[in-house]
Each structure stands twice: as structure tokens, then as C-alpha cells.
Amino acid sequence: MIVLPGPASKKLGEKISDLLNVKKVEVDFKFFPDGESYICLKGDVLSEEVIIVQTTGPPQDTRIFQLVLMVDAVKRCGAKKVTVITPYLAYSRQDKCFLKGEALSIEAIAKIFKAVGINRLITVNIHEEQVLSKFPFPTKNVSAVPLLAYYFKKKNFKKSFLLAPDKGAMHIIEEAKKVLNMECGYLDKYRDRYTGEIRMEKKRVNVKGRVVIIFDDIISTGGTMIKAAALVKELGAKKVYAACVHPLLIGNAEELLYESGIEKIVGTDSIPSNVSKISLAPLLSKELYS
């Protein structure tokens, strides 16, 4: 087995290779002046099972294409099997068409991944697990929520309130609850699917005078988190923490989240960022040997 840390997940890939104690092959990566990507493997992969580690956060299309190029190079060099670890899988929020005429991006990606020769895909807390059914090869979705929960457990959070910013995130809260054993609840969120605009309704959640940890899978522009934080503050929460698996943190999201009064943001290195305090390396290494 050989690990190939891609340009989007260099450190994570290196950690996985260290933990597994298997050889890693470096990737020489650059952009040409016109913006095209160039990739060259700096080592041998002949007849090996190769694990490519490459997240596909923004810029998603470039990250996906770099991944495609790595798979091409690895196959060209005679790899026996190609497993891709892409902790954040782009275009995975939509698992069906809502309007006639829409493209189904994830199905196109599944076809692309198959065509270039990927044999197996491992991802982390995918937004819609059903999208994995589109992939015509083995896939696995692993959860980093227990890791996030243990982070708060170690920091001695007690009698806090676990909050899901919407009902859809309650499965995350249920997972966190197994570790943290705290009271929990969710807010009612409505999102305009086309414009992305969010409306959140006030609801009775018992947060007065308490510390609240809001868990979600993704923090993108931060809009949901900010609205949820404002709402629980209004309801009397003492302190608000934000936890997520995938800290996309588009634009100045991090700044806006702190400005909204959130005490601390805790994320994983699914997307390398300032808030990536937890590494997925142990979880993913274990998965490779399970």
C-alpha cells in the first residue's frame, strides 16, 4: 500500500501514511501560467494499492480535476488498485433533480470517477448519504462526529446544550449525544433551494443561562450557524460554540462567525483551515485497515 497526499490534503495524507507506516509518494504539482494543472508522481506505484488523499473543497472543480489527474498518473504507472479518500466530497448536497432540465452533478462525478479508474471511495460525513448509491464501485461514508464530541468531552463541557441548526442535522446531534450525554434539540430552518436564503424560526429550546454547542456537518458561508447563534443568544444562552466536520468557511465566514458572538469554532482537517483542530488521520487510517 502506498499513500499519495494530494495538493488539497497534503498534511492529512502525510499523517495517514505515518500512522499506517506505509510508503508515501510525493506529487509534484503546479499550475501553468494559463491556469491548467500539472501533476507528476515522484515515486513508483507499480502493482501497488494506492490511496490518494484529496479533499474537494473550494475551488471544487480544480480539486476534482487534480484528483482525476492523480488517478490518471497512478493508473498510467501501473497501480493495481486506486482508493480515493476525499474527506469532503463536492457536489454531494443534491441527490436528485428538483426541476426539469437540471443537471445531477454528483451522477456526473460518479461517471467521471468510474471512467478514470477509481476502484473505491472513502468520504466523511457526506451531506446526503444516498448520493453514494450513484457510484458504481464500493464507497464508504465514515463519521467524524464522535471525534468532535470527544474534543468537547476532554475540555470538560458538562450540562451544555447540544443544538442542531435544523432538523436535518439531528442525526449528528444523536451521534454527539452518545459521547457527551447532554440535553439536545433543534431549530426550524427553511432554505430557499435556489437563492440559498435562510429563515429560522424561534422555537422553545431550553438554553437560558447555558452553554450551547451547535453541531453541523458543513460550515459554508456560515449563514446557518450565525442565524442559529443569534437565536440562542436571544433565548438567553450564556456561551455558544460551533462544531463542524467540514469547515469550508467561504470568504470571511470565520470573521463573521466570531463577530456574531460565537466563542470558538471547532472543525476537522477535512478542509485545512484555522479551525481544523481535529485530524481525521486516525479515523481514516483505521478505516483503511477495517
Added chain:
Amino acid sequence: MIVLPGPASKKLGEKISDLLNVKKVEVDFKFFPDGESYICLKGDVLSEEVIIVQTTGPPQDTRIFQLVLMVDAVKRCGAKKVTVITPYLAYSRQDKCFLKGEALSIEAIAKIFKAVGINRLITVNIHEEQVLSKFPFPTKNVSAVPLLAYYFKKKNFKKSFLLAPDKGAMHIIEEAKKVLNMECGYLDKYRDRYTGEIRMEKKRVNVKGRVVIIFDDIISTGGTMIKAAALVKELGAKKVYAACVHPLLIGNAEELLYESGIEKIVGTDSIPSNVSKISLAPLLSKELYS
């Protein structure tokens, strides 16, 4: 037949549909706040041959992915056949691996195009025509060089000198010469394949006191054109014009080209730009009916 003007070639696609006098279907296109592309067809394509017009200039990966999404949507809506017109085909400068471990981007693209369901590809003045052999469906490379040459013929250029910035571009000059019937020559250019750095050697070309038109397929950062222009000026050229099929004009290339003393840049709408004075629509429309 239905024409689908993609977001990267909206005007060109509309012109082609007008010239062919066939229905066009608009594409509703947007970026989500996190940078993912969204595409939805605004009309019916059931059982039709669909012509998707989408160039893949910078940002190449995004333009390619938008194209993939349009193909997905068109197939999903029951199109009978999908022809793609991509005047500038990204990643087509490399037709083989030079170093062990390199990816061969264009082969990955060929696999992707096949996998999503493209049936035919039409492109314009592809840099390396051999790359088309990688595509497992019919392809066609058409030349816009005569169009560029006619532009200068109509402006009454006489006794000018046709210059190729390197020997590789001489086939372009030979084509232009058939229209313009002028003296011609080329410069000796050396490019470091990895860094992209250009060295150009002085050479006897008979340009003293004459107007020089430098023809090339692509102007990317403008480096080659600028070096060639400086060299012929040094050799006594009176005026220098630059003509190209694909005006990529990365960054401030246009400004730098004019600063280098080039009188005028003439390009096509292969890549929409300030210098796209010539439309490929008549050429491509004719190709669709040939």
C-alpha cells in the same frame, strides 16, 4: 437540431443558432455561494440532436465541469445525440508524457467526455492535433486562420511580412499565406517545458521598414508575442500586428502586448475578449452542415 449556448460561449452559441436558423435552448447557470456550479436547461431537447457550445478557456476546470453538467442535463432530458463545440480545448498542448509519473490530462478529459455521453466534438485550431486521437468518438479540428487572414486582406495589407513566432507555427503561416500571398518566415524559439520560460534567437528575417503580422494559434500570457515583437522591431520593422485564434490573454497580457509596441491584436471569439474582432460562428455553422 437544437443549439445550447453554454455560459462560456453564450454569444457565439446564439450566433450559431441564428445562422443555422435552429431553435436554441437557454441555460440557467449560476454559482452557489460555495463555488459549485448549477445548471438547468430552460427548454425541451427530447429526441433532438443537441449542439452544446462551450469554450474551455480559463478557468479551465470550471468551464470543463460546466460542460460536463450541460451534457448530463441534456442526456437526462432525452437528447438523441450530443455534439460539443469547444472552440478552445483546454489541456490540449500535451499529447504524450515527457516524464515518468506525469498525468496525461487530455486522455483523462477524453475519458470524461466519453463517460458523460458526448457523441462528437468540434474544436478550432487545436494546438496539438494528435491529441484528438485520444477521443473515442468522432472529432473535427477546423481552422480559423483563413478568417484571420481575410481580416487583414480586407484592411488592404500589402507587402507586409507574415511571421511565425516559432517553427511550430509555420503551418499557420502557410495557411495565412494562401490568402495573403506575402513573404513569410519564422523565429527560433526555445521554451523550458517545465518553467515555461522562453528564449528567442535573433535570425535573419527580412522585416526592415516593413509591416509585420505575427500569427499564432494562442496568445496566453503574451510572452511569446512580446518577445517576437521586440525582436522584429529591433530588426527594423515599421509596425507590428498580432493575430491569433485563441486570445486567452491571461492577467494583464493585453496591456503588456500594447506596451510592447504592438499596433493591434486581432483574435476570434473562441475566447470572448476585447480583441475578439472575428466571429467563428459562420465557420462553425458551416461545419455543422458539412
